Amino acid sequence: xxxxxxxxxEAIWIASGWVxxxxxxxxxxxxxxxxxxxxxxxxxxxDYQMLNITGFSMYFVxxxxxxxxxVVQVQYRREYASGVIxxxxxxxxFCTWAVVLTLITIAQCFYYERADQWPSPxxxx
Numbered sequence: 001x002x003x004x005x006x007x008x009x010e011a012i013w014i015a016s017g018w019v020x021x022x023x024x025x026x027x028x029x030x031x032x033x034x035x036x037x038x039x040x041x042x043x044x045x046x047d048y049q050m051l052n053i054t055g056f057s058m059y060f061v062x063x064x065x066x067x068x069x070x071v072v073q074v075q076y077r078r079e080y081a082s083g084v085i086x087x088x089x090x091x092x093x094f095c096t097w098a099v100v101l102t103l104i105t106i107a108q109c110f111y112y113e114r115a116d117q118w119p120s121p122x123x124x125x
Contacts, residue, residue: 021094025101029101031105040112041109041114046120047119047122052098053106059098060099064095073085
């Protein structure tokens with residue numbers, strides 16, 4: 001029975017990961033589509049895009065490192081006794097999607113009308 005409960009929890013964990021992937025991934029599309037339709041990024045926060053690419057890039061490195069690197073996995077297991085690597089394929093898919101869509105949005109900032117908008121000096125550091 002304990003193993004059955006474990007399998008059910010694992011299935012819920014995996015399914016919820018893919019649900020979050022779909023929900024969060026869809027959230028990127030309206031801005032990219034709006035920019036494309038308007039051919040403008042006027043009003044879009046460039047600082048927010050710089051923060052997004054920084055955060056999502058770090059999330060990407062963390063997820064891919066923990067999922068694929070045996071060295072990182074050994075270090076993780078040494079620190080956390082459960083031994084469960086908490087990164088799933090849904091996490092890899094999301095962080096990849098987030099980096100790509102944020103890079104597309106940043107590219108739109110250079111390509112489309114932006115008026116006199118630029119990232120602040122703090123965001124570019």
